[in-house]
Amino acid sequence: MRLTAEKLSGERGGETIFAGIDIVLAAGGGLLVTGPNGSGKSTLLRILAGLLPPAEGVIRLEGGSEEWPTVAAASHYLGHQNAMKTALTVAENLRFWRDFHGDPHLDVAEALEMVGLPGIGSLPFGYLSTGQRRRVCIAKLLVSHRPVWLLDEPTAGLDAGSERRFAGLMRAHLEKGGILIAATHLPLGLEGVGELRMGAGR
Amino acid sequence: MLALFLRDLRLGIRAGGGALVGVIFFLAVVAVIPFGVGPDLNLLARIGPAILWIGALLAGLLGLERLFQADREDGSLDLLVLADGRHMLALSVLVKCLAHWVANILPLVIASPLLGIFMNIEPIGIAAAFATLLVGTPAIAFIGAVGAAVAVALPRGGLLVSVLILPLAIPVLIFGVSACYAATTGPQPFLPPFLILAALTLFFAVIGPFAAALALKANAD
Numbered sequence: 001m002r003l004t005a006e007k008l009s010g011e012r013g014g015e016t017i018f019a020g021i022d023i024v025l026a027a028g029g030g031l032l033v034t035g036p037n038g039s040g041k042s043t044l045l046r047i048l049a050g051l052l053p054p055a056e057g058v059i060r061l062e063g064g065s066e067e068w069p070t071v072a073a074a075s076h077y078l079g080h081q082n083a084m085k086t087a088l089t090v091a092e093n094l095r096f097w098r099d100f101h102g103d104p105h106l107d108v109a110e111a112l113e114m115v116g117l118p119g120i121g122s123l124p125f126g127y128l129s130t131g132q133r134r135r136v137c138i139a140k141l142l143v144s145h146r147p148v149w150l151l152d153e154p155t156a157g158l159d160a161g162s163e164r165r166f167a168g169l170m171r172a173h174l175e176k177g178g179i180l181i182a183a184t185h186l187p188l189g190l191e192g193v194g195e196l197r198m199g200a201g202r
Numbered sequence: 203m204l205a206l207f208l209r210d211l212r213l214g215i216r217a218g219g220g221a222l223v224g225v226i227f228f229l230a231v232v233a234v235i236p237f238g239v240g241p242d243l244n245l246l247a248r249i250g251p252a253i254l255w256i257g258a259l260l261a262g263l264l265g266l267e268r269l270f271q272a273d274r275e276d277g278s279l280d281l282l283v284l285a286d287g288r289h290m291l292a293l294s295v296l297v298k299c300l301a302h303w304v305a306n307i308l309p310l311v312i313a314s315p316l317l318g319i320f321m322n323i324e325p326i327g328i329a330a331a332f333a334t335l336l337v338g339t340p341a342i343a344f345i346g347a348v349g350a351a352v353a354v355a356l357p358r359g360g361l362l363v364s365v366l367i368l369p370l371a372i373p374v375l376i377f378g379v380s381a382c383y384a385a386t387t388g389p390q391p392f393l394p395p396f397l398i399l400a401a402l403t404l405f406f407a408v409i410g411p412f413a414a415a416l417a418l419k420a421n422a423d
Contacts, residue, residue: 051280051422073287081277087216088209097281099205102288 001027001063001147003071003179008057010043016055017043018198027147027177030170030193034185039199041183042080045152048181049077061148068147075148080156082137086126090117090136093125094143101144111139116165130157138166149173151182164189203289207301213272214305221309228261228310232317243322250321251331251382254314255375258335259342262307263367266346267353267360269302270418274354283422291415295347299411303343311335323386330385330392334378334399341374341403342367344410351417374402 002025009019017040025031033041046052048059050072061071068074084093094108112118115135120128128136134157141149149170155163167189170180174193182188215221235253236246273279282294314335318328349366353359380388381395 049280049284051283070287072284075284077280077284079277079280081275081280083277083281085209085213085276085278087213092209092212096205096209100285100289 003061003148005059006057008047009055010040010047011055012043025179027179028174030174030180030190032188032193032195033181033183033198034195035198041198042152045150045183049075049150071148074146075150076141076146078137078141078151078154080152082133084125084136086124088125089122090125091121094139097140098143103145104143105145106142108143111142114142114169115139116162131159131162134158135162148179153184154182155184155186155188203293203297206294207297210298210301211305214301221305224261224264224306225309225313227264228257228313229317231257231260232320247322250318250323251327252379253321254317254331255378258310258314258339259371259375261310262339262342263364265306266350267363269298269347269350270354283419291418292411295411295414299343299347303340307339307343311339327382327386330382334381334396337403338374338378338399341406342371344406345370347410347414348417351414354418355421377402
């Protein structure tokens, strides 16, 4: 499986914020997108996911066959918001996304254990702290299988221990032949992944 | 899809009790009418079905603007749009509309016979109002989905949603009320307007989710 983007440019409100970005990622490849605020990291991820149309350029997922025809179908997108309902319990939230996304991977209790929150499933999501919410959101990546992870500031609000645990999860994903693109301005503790600096010329 | 239906149903019943608020609003609208028009039982019986329909229509508009806005605010909407290849977005919208109808509007339909007694409607008229509301109110949810999708990015879109969808809901109101009158007073038969009402619901069940899905995709930013 290979994810490629050629001469990608993106705009927000009619103003071009980046142009001419090429990305080639083979299975097991990771890419960190770094850069100052407003350099277009989130926009790039949203364009890659297919939530925004690119101003120019094409994005392809090769070798995904029928199971993963497009990047959108093959991706977990972890945005700034957690996509969880505060009125439902943690387990209800995760179970919903597991059923909705299909391709179940870990079950809910196992996934919560992987992010270091065992036994929290029966609490309403709204009772959790910011970091705990983010970790539940990371557990969402584990309950159903997707070969491509698009992560937008995944470690926002995490403590040092959780960051290390999350780095381990990302390494495991890459070792299994997954593809990972993360926008961040914090070191994620990943070695051997490429880096794309946005907005360097501005 | 079943998972989405159950989630929205749970949210509708659990968070903020939207169902109960709708029923109380419906009760309030219907209950103030006799104070306005006076205690003339014949008059109340004559306008009763129309009042039930207008009350249900207004109560059905409550909470519609939250249909997609809540999902947009917590980021779920992005994931629903992204899952388009697996679960077509129009189908997801349809399922959300059905869940909204069951959680928020079905209680109004169930409460309508009781309120019909308040309005001194004869039993056959109460049965007709119940049947027309049961068949006609899903159309309000489907039309409402379009308004809610268009106004999803607006922070105070509630009133706009109501203004956008009320004109479209007028045919539903006309045929719902005329079927009720056909059952109680009119010489004309009950079935033709009732069938047109059912056809309107089916029509909007197809058009509404597709239009709403297009609006949601256009609004994704």
